[in-house]
Amino acid sequence: MSGLNQGDMRLSGHGLRCVRGGREVFAGLDFAAGSGEAVAVVGRNGSGKTSLLRLIAGLLVPAGGTIALEGGDGELTLAEQCHYLGHRDALKPALSVAENLAFWADFLGGERFDAAESLAEVGLDHATHLPAGFLSAGQRRRLSLARLLTVRRPVWLLDEPTNALDVAGQDMFAGLMREHLAAGGMIVAATHAPLGIESRELRIGGMA
Amino acid sequence: MTALAALIRRDIRIALRVGGGALIGVLFFLTVVVLMPFAVGPDLALLSRLGPAILWLGALLASLLTLDRLFMADHEDGSLDLITMSRTPLELACAAKALAHWLAAGLPLIVATPVLGLLLNLDMIATAAVALTLLAGTPALTFTGMIGAALAVTLHRGGLLMAVLVLPLSIPVLIFGVAASQAVIVGPMTFGAPFSILCALSLVSLVIGPFAAAASLRHGLD
Numbered sequence: 001m002s003g004l005n006q007g008d009m010r011l012s013g014h015g016l017r018c019v020r021g022g023r024e025v026f027a028g029l030d031f032a033a034g035s036g037e038a039v040a041v042v043g044r045n046g047s048g049k050t051s052l053l054r055l056i057a058g059l060l061v062p063a064g065g066t067i068a069l070e071g072g073d074g075e076l077t078l079a080e081q082c083h084y085l086g087h088r089d090a091l092k093p094a095l096s097v098a099e100n101l102a103f104w105a106d107f108l109g110g111e112r113f114d115a116a117e118s119l120a121e122v123g124l125d126h127a128t129h130l131p132a133g134f135l136s137a138g139q140r141r142r143l144s145l146a147r148l149l150t151v152r153r154p155v156w157l158l159d160e161p162t163n164a165l166d167v168a169g170q171d172m173f174a175g176l177m178r179e180h181l182a183a184g185g186m187i188v189a190a191t192h193a194p195l196g197i198e199s200r201e202l203r204i205g206g207m208a
Numbered sequence: 209m210t211a212l213a214a215l216i217r218r219d220i221r222i223a224l225r226v227g228g229g230a231l232i233g234v235l236f237f238l239t240v241v242v243l244m245p246f247a248v249g250p251d252l253a254l255l256s257r258l259g260p261a262i263l264w265l266g267a268l269l270a271s272l273l274t275l276d277r278l279f280m281a282d283h284e285d286g287s288l289d290l291i292t293m294s295r296t297p298l299e300l301a302c303a304a305k306a307l308a309h310w311l312a313a314g315l316p317l318i319v320a321t322p323v324l325g326l327l328l329n330l331d332m333i334a335t336a337a338v339a340l341t342l343l344a345g346t347p348a349l350t351f352t353g354m355i356g357a358a359l360a361v362t363l364h365r366g367g368l369l370m371a372v373l374v375l376p377l378s379i380p381v382l383i384f385g386v387a388a389s390q391a392v393i394v395g396p397m398t399f400g401a402p403f404s405i406l407c408a409l410s411l412v413s414l415v416i417g418p419f420a421a422a423a424s425l426r427h428g429l430d
Contacts, residue, residue: 057289059289059292060429079292079293080293080294080295082293084290086286087286088284088285089286090286090287090289091285092218092222092285094221094226095221095222099218103214103215103217103218104290106210106211106213106214107214107215108293108294109211109295109296110295
């Protein structure tokens with residue numbers, strides 16, 4: 001099941017400073033996550049949880065500090081070894097569920113697993129030919145999770161992952177996260193609700 | 209290569225499905241050219257003199273019409289974030305998207321040109337010349353236009369940028385395209401000179417466009 005085969009990896013950030021729209025969101029932030037560890041980023045709205053995830057994903061440039069992944073693939077950048085599950089689901093409404101997933105599987109690069117199996121694991125196997133525009137919010141979330149299963153990358157950056165998922169979906173997702181950690185992956189998740197798995201807490205910006 | 213092929217295939221599929229952008233350009237082109245004889249009047253000689261210019265202008269406006277949405281749609285639904293994080297260089301991804309746009313929106317214009325040439329009283333040779341210059345010149349329009357499309361994502365200025373930045377850059381393409389067509393029809397100047405420059409413009413923009421677009425998209429991911 002695991003395509004990771006990375007042994008001991010460590011994702012760490014030191015002295016991170018984030019400035020967005022001229023406003024300093026946070027400064028002097030340190031974090032670390034090793035293989036098999038999950039970090040739950042908590043904080044009040046606007047404290048910079050999404051910004052931290054985007055910094056790690058390489059979508060934002062830090063105003064100070066460094067982020068590094070030790071023990072990963074030396075030839076790939078950090079961004080190329082992360083999956084980013086953001087608020088927006090990156091789905092094209094005109095394409096079917098299967099077409100959306102097949103596109104990301106082809107495009108993202110790296111080791112590929114069976115798309116139909118991934119859809120079955122997230123509970124969307126009955127909807128493969130449905131245009132993605134007809135999916136509910138929870139089903140769109142599940143399709144994004146299928147993307148995480150079809151292309152394996154060691155680091156998962158999740159922004160409010162259980163948003164819109166029903167109770168069964170949350171249990172399913174907790175199971176997927178546990179499998180990912182057991183295979184040596186790392187998870188950094190920004191969340192308001194409990195993640196459903198054992199995780200270390202990283203608080204940004206004071207009490208929520 | 210499968211990654212880029214998948215991207216091109218996806219973009220063409222979306223453009224060709226209901227609500228996609230492919231037909232809008234051709235319909236706009238059709239409208240401009242169909243209305244022109246009504247505007248100019250029943251002067252057939254005048255129409256055939258203006259023919260290449262009308263076809264080129266219509267094709268230019270039609271191909272720029274849907275271009276400003278090139279990256280905006282992906283930016284809005286979060287796909288652009290993931291495209292940046294893939295193992296394909298962003299420059300190549302931008303080039304692939306522009307190629308898909310040209311195939312879905314530019315190529316139909318060239319296919320429609322022979323039919324529209326009839327409306328403008330152009331003979332077969334003239335129409336063939338215009339179609340050939342469009343084939344050589346519309347890539348230049350798409351690949352320079354993509355710079356404006358990328359800046360539209362970064363600067364959130366949309367249509368204004370296309371007008372201010374991209375249209376001036378498209379003017380040389382228009383000039384040489386019409387000049388090459390006229391060289392075939394009217395004849396004192398050779399066809400080769402303006403046509404070579406047209407091809408050169410396309411080739412240069414094929415290189416500069418993707419690099420400029422990728423550079424500006426990276427800044428816009430905030």
